[in-house]
Amino acid sequence: MPFANYKFPEGILDHARKEEIIHRTTDLFVEYFGEEVRPYTMVLVEEVNDGGWGRADETLTLEKMGMAPPVS
Structure with missing residues (x-):
């Protein structure tokens, strides 16, 4: 099953x-594997709290990436 x-940062x-x-x-996935995989394909889009993720040993925030926080 393709997965x-x-x-993504929460709220964007x-x-x-x-x-x-x-x-x-x-x-x-269908283009790559063929139409028969469509019913078995799973895509999960998760939202992560700001500051709840990192890269290269650094905690990332929207501010550090130069992005405005989402408007509530």
Whole structure:
């Protein structure tokens, strides 16, 4: 079963963007493996609290990446 797991800072994606990511990822797997994988493809879009993730031994925040925090 093809599987993709995306992690994004919390609040930067709306429902429509998440849906687009799911559809486009599914289409990518279908293009690569064939139409028969569509019903078995799983795409997980997770939101991570700001500061709850890191790279290269550094905790990342939206501020450090030069991004504005989401508007509530």
